[in-house]
Amino acid sequence: MSSAGVLEVRGPFPSEEIQAYSDLHPKPRNVVYSYGTAGFRTLGSVLDSVLFRVGILAALRSKKLDGKTIGVMITASHNPEEDNGVKLVDPRGEMLEAAWEHHATLLANSPNEEFVSTLYDFIRDTRIDMSKPSRVVYARDTRPSGESLVKAFEDGLKSLGAEGRDAAINTKGTKEEYGEDSEDGYYQKMSEAFRKLVSGRPRIPPLVIDCANGVGAHAAQKLAQYLGETLPFVLHNTDTVTPGGLNHECGADYVKTSQRPPPSLIGVLQKGQRACSLDGDADRLMYYFIDERNYFLMLDGDKIATLVASFIVDLVRLAGLSDSVRVGVVQTAYANGASTKYLSDRLPVKCTPTGVKHLHHAAEQFNIGVYFEANGHGTPSTPAQSTALKHLRNLTELVNQTVGDALSDMLLVEVVLAHKAYSAAEWNSLYTDLPNRLVKVHVPNRHAFKTEDAERRLVTPQGLQAKIEELVNRYESGRSFVRPSGTEDVVRVYAEAGLRSQADELAYRVGGLVFDEAGGDPSRRPKEFY
Ligand code: NG1
Ligand code: ZN
Numbered sequence: 001m002s003s004a005g006v007l008e009v010r011g012p013f014p015s016e017e018i019q020a021y022s023d024l025h026p027k028p029r030n031v032v033y034s035y036g037t038a039g040f041r042t043l044g045s046v047l048d049s050v051l052f053r054v055g056i057l058a059a060l061r062s063k064k065l066d067g068k069t070i071g072v073m074i075t076a077s078h079n080p081e082e083d084n085g086v087k088l089v090d091p092r093g094e095m096l097e098a099a100w101e102h103h104a105t106l107l108a109n110s111p112n113e114e115f116v117s118t119l120y121d122f123i124r125d126t127r128i129d130m131s132k133p134s135r136v137v138y139a140r141d142t143r144p145s146g147e148s149l150v151k152a153f154e155d156g157l158k159s160l161g162a163e164g165r166d167a168a169i170n171t172k173g174t175k176e177e178y179g180e181d182s183e184d185g186y187y188q189k190m191s192e193a194f195r196k197l198v199s200g201r202p203r204i205p206p207l208v209i210d211c212a213n214g215v216g217a218h219a220a221q222k223l224a225q226y227l228g229e230t231l232p233f234v235l236h237n238t239d240t241v242t243p244g245g246l247n248h249e250c251g252a253d254y255v256k257t258s259q260r261p262p263p264s265l266i267g268v269l270q271k272g273q274r275a276c277s278l279d280g281d282a283d284r285l286m287y288y289f290i291d292e293r294n295y296f297l298m299l300d301g302d303k304i305a306t307l308v309a310s311f312i313v314d315l316v317r318l319a320g321l322s323d324s325v326r327v328g329v330v331q332t333a334y335a336n337g338a339s340t341k342y343l344s345d346r347l348p349v350k351c352t353p354t355g356v357k358h359l360h361h362a363a364e365q366f367n368i369g370v371y372f373e374a375n376g377h378g379t380p381s382t383p384a385q386s387t388a389l390k391h392l393r394n395l396t397e398l399v400n401q402t403v404g405d406a407l408s409d410m411l412l413v414e415v416v417l418a419h420k421a422y423s424a425a426e427w428n429s430l431y432t433d434l435p436n437r438l439v440k441v442h443v444p445n446r447h448a449f450k451t452e453d454a455e456r457r458l459v460t461p462q463g464l465q466a467k468i469e470e471l472v473n474r475y476e477s478g479r480s481f482v483r484p485s486g487t488e489d490v491v492r493v494y495a496e497a498g499l500r501s502q503a504d505e506l507a508y509r510v511g512g513l514v515f516d517e518a519g520g521d522p523s524r525r526p527k528e529f530y
Helices: 015-024 048-064 098-109 112-125 146-159 181-198 216-230 252-258 301-318 337-344 356-363 384-388 390-398 406-420 424-428 464-472 500-518
Strands: 040-043 069-074 083-089 135-140 163-166 207-210 233-236 275-278 285-290 296-299 327-331 349-351 368-372 378-381 436-441 450-452 457-460 479-484 491-496
Touching (some): 015 112, 048 146, 069 146, 146 163, 207 406, 216 406, 252 285, 275 406, 285 301, 296 424, 301 390, 301 424, 327 337, 337 349, 356 378, 390 406, 464 479
Parallel strands (some): 069 135, 327 349
Antiparallel strands (some): 069 083, 275 285, 368 378, 436 491, 450 457
16 A cells, blocks of 8 residues: 555455356446436336446445445336336435445446456545445335346345345335334334324314325325324325336326326315325325315425425424524425415525435525425425424424425324314415426437526527527516426426416427427427417
């Protein structure tokens, strides 16, 4: 070892084992992988080598952090069943450090014959001590491809002799079952806090939950046992076995994107009854109801943020803490303009680029920061100081402050509704959403689109932003912005305006501008939908 740097890997490097296991999980030559906002995400059928290599990477990340536990989630969230994906979670529940996203991409793309030497160089350059222990806890959602991908991932762990623990619900009742204490403890803690928070309030009418035929079905069934009559559930779309069901015509993304209820709930929902949809991995939450006139009304992430923030503001005020505890809301450009206006009149609001890591970071600048993306992804982060207050203390027990958990968000909404004695309609009337439309545009190279000002303006392609603004100005209460997706190979166009027809028209027109500018395949030009 020279003082200039470490020339060799510290500790054992089992190159033969790694090579032997790696040969079982060859990388397809024609696929290029990239670790994006949501980790690696693509068709489940081309992810075998990625999962194997992520197993290795997770073990190395743990060694690098002195044996702290790393989390790995195998899921493609709200995406269709044939997709799958994997992301890493750092020890405190936060997203993988950005530099390691780059390492992950590098390792995933290394050709088979170079993999072991690329890995060696990486371990040496990153100064990972291979004699350190490593601990990895992992889980998957209910997708059919999940089972074999878990095996590939476990091979990655085994090749380094790393310790892994399967925290997935699918091991329940099998000989691999891991003690359920922690999962049970979690439901116990949440439901006890919930009971305390709603005690003395009127009986809560049943809540309809669309579980997206995903992993949330298992969790909701479990939680129902703990909550009993305190909060009765009516569970739908709980079939995690029939192929093709996951997120199909159900789930939070379906509801938000199509702006209608899952067909399976039509005829089930009674007027005024509260209903909500989870997504495939149960980290998004969308509330909705049918009003007296039989209209479908959505209570999305913005409405949730508004409800929760106003409740927290009330609690802080009642506790006489207004001067010392700063409550704020964090949104992205996708937040409905009406919500931004409503909130900005009442408390500080910050806008960040898309992605939980940006929102979370900004939320930490407040003492209590509430963030929900419009699509229902989010959580409030409450500080330790608030323990002076009983309700705030119970709130911290209830909410999951590091990673999205739609069920804990749902309980929080129910607490606030119970406290404010709000019906779904009263909650909805806090402000009226501006009609809006989100469109995907397929372009040859989405990376040509660069943004600034929390993604609200395009920097490149040059001149396009000016054209968008020229269009937007022709619409009353018009707003539109364009950004490349971090999770799909598309550019997203968002538009809102005072009238439904105008929002649709604006979205279509901006979509057309983007498409023409990017030189897309004419057969994929956005279609008129208004
Ligand atoms: P992209 O594909 O970068 O737009 C989508 C969501 C994000 C976030 C991530 C991660 C929209 C418009 N975008 O990101 O809000 O949830 O997925 O899942 O909903
Ligand atoms: Zn999700």
